[in-house]
Amino acid sequence: xxxxxxxxxxxxxxxxxxxxxxxxxxxxxxxxxxxxxxxxxxxxxxxxxxxxxxxxxxxxxxxxxxxxxxxxxxxxxxxxxxxxxxxxxxxxxxxxxxxxxxxxxxxxxxxxxxxxxxxxxxxxxxxxxxxxxxxxxxxxxxxxxxxxxxxxxxxxxxxxxxxxxxxxxxxxxxxxxxxxxxxxxxxxxxxxxxxxxxxxxxxxxxxxxxxxxxxxxxxxxxxxxxxxxxxxxxxxxxxxxxxxxxxxxxxxxxxxxxxxxxxxxxxxxxxxxxxxxxxxxxxxxx
DNA sequence: AAGGGCTTCAACCGCACAGTT
DNA sequence: CAACTGTGCGGTTGAAGCCCT
Numbered sequence: 001x002x003x004x005x006x007x008x009x010x011x012x013x014x015x016x017x018x019x020x021x022x023x024x025x026x027x028x029x030x031x032x033x034x035x036x037x038x039x040x041x042x043x044x045x046x047x048x049x050x051x052x053x054x055x056x057x058x059x060x061x062x063x064x065x066x067x068x069x070x071x072x073x074x075x076x077x078x079x080x081x082x083x084x085x086x087x088x089x090x091x092x093x094x095x096x097x098x099x100x101x102x103x104x105x106x107x108x109x110x111x112x113x114x115x116x117x118x119x120x121x122x123x124x125x126x127x128x129x130x131x132x133x134x135x136x137x138x139x140x141x142x143x144x145x146x147x148x149x150x151x152x153x154x155x156x157x158x159x160x161x162x163x164x165x166x167x168x169x170x171x172x173x174x175x176x177x178x179x180x181x182x183x184x185x186x187x188x189x190x191x192x193x194x195x196x197x198x199x200x201x202x203x204x205x206x207x208x209x210x211x212x213x214x215x216x217x218x219x220x221x222x223x224x225x226x227x228x229x230x231x232x233x234x235x236x237x238x239x240x241x242x243x244x245x246x247x248x249x250x251x252x253x254x255x256x257x258x259x260x261x262x263x264x265x266x267x268x269x270x271x272x273x274x275x276x277x278x279x280x281x282x283x284x285x286x
Numbered sequence: 287a288a289g290g291g292c293t294t295c296a297a298c299c300g301c302a303c304a305g306t307t
Numbered sequence: 308c309a310a311c312t313g314t315g316c317g318g319t320t321g322a323a324g325c326c327c328t
Binding site (some may be wrong): 289303304305 | 309310311312313314315316317318319320321322323324325326327328
Binding site (some may be wrong): 057 | 291
C-alpha cells in the first residue's frame with residue numbers, strides 16, 4: 001500500500017495492521033459511520049474508525065462526516081446570496097475557507113473552496129489575469145458583486161410580489177435600504193455572528209457599513225465619493241460600487257447585464273456580455 | 287454511437303498546531 | 308521537555324459525468 005502520510009504515525013500503524021480502504025464511500029460504510037456517531041458522538045476519529053468497524057483512517061471518517069453525512073450539510077447550488085457573501089469574505093480573508101464556511105451555515109469549506117476554484121478562478125483564467133491581482137479584485141468588487149446585489153434585489157422583488165415576506169425565527173434580515181426590501185438570510189457575517197441567535201437581527205449580510213471601507217487603502221479607492229457614500233447608509237455602498245469612476249464607468253446604459261431577466265441563474269454570475277465586456281476592459285488596460 | 291476534452295466535487299495528502307502522556 | 312496523538316486546514320488529485328464533435 002502506498003503510504004504517503006508521514007506526519008501521522010497512528011495512520012502508519014493502522015496501515016500496517018489492516019488493509020485500509022480508500023476512494024469513494026459505500027452506502028454500508030456511510031451507515032456504519034452514521035450509526036456509530038448517533039450512538040457515541042463524534043470525535044476521537046481514529047478510535048471511532050476502529051470501533052465502528054470501518055477500514056478507513058480517522059481523517060477519512062472525519063472528512064466524510066463533516067463534508068457529507070452531517071445532517072445539517074446543505075447540498076445543491078450555491079445561491080446568489082451565498083455567492084455574494086463568498087466573494088466578500090474572500091476579499092477580506094483570502095483562502096481561509098473554513099473561516100468563510102463558518103458564515104455560510106451548512107456549507108463546508110471544501111464546497112466553498114471548490115466553488116472558488118471552479119467558478120471564480122476559471123473566470124480569472126479566461127480573462128488571462130491573476131485571481132489575486134488588483135484588477136481582478138476590482139472586477140469582483142465593482143462588477144460581479146453589484147451584479148449579484150441587483151440580481152438578489154430582482155429576485156426579492158419578484159418573490160415579495162407573490163408572497164408576503166416573512167422573517168422567521170433564526171433568520172437574519174437585510175436592513176431597510178437594501179433595495180427597500182426585507183431580505184431574509186440564513187447566514188451570518190463576522191459582524192453579526194455574535195448576535196445571530198436573536199430572532200431578527202438588523203445587519204448587513206455582506207458588508208458592515210464601516211468595515212468594508214476600512215479595509216480599502218485610501219489610494220486603492222478609485223472613487224473620491226466612495227467613503228462619503230459609505231457614511232450615508234447601506235444602499236449607498238452598493239450604488240457607489242456599482243458606478244465607480246474607474247475602468248467600468250463607460251458602461252453607460254447599455255451594459256446592465258444583471259438586469260437581463262433571462263440570465264437570472266443562480267450558478268452563473270457572469271454571462272456572455274459580461275465576459276466580452278470584461279475582456280475589452282482588460283485588453284484596454286493592459 | 288463513440289471517444290476525447292472539460293468540469294465538478296468527493297476524497298486524499300502534507301503540514302501545522304494544540305493537547306496529552 | 309520531548310514524543311506522541313488528534314484535529315483542522317489549504318492544496319491537490321482523480322473519478323465520474325457532461326458536452327461537443
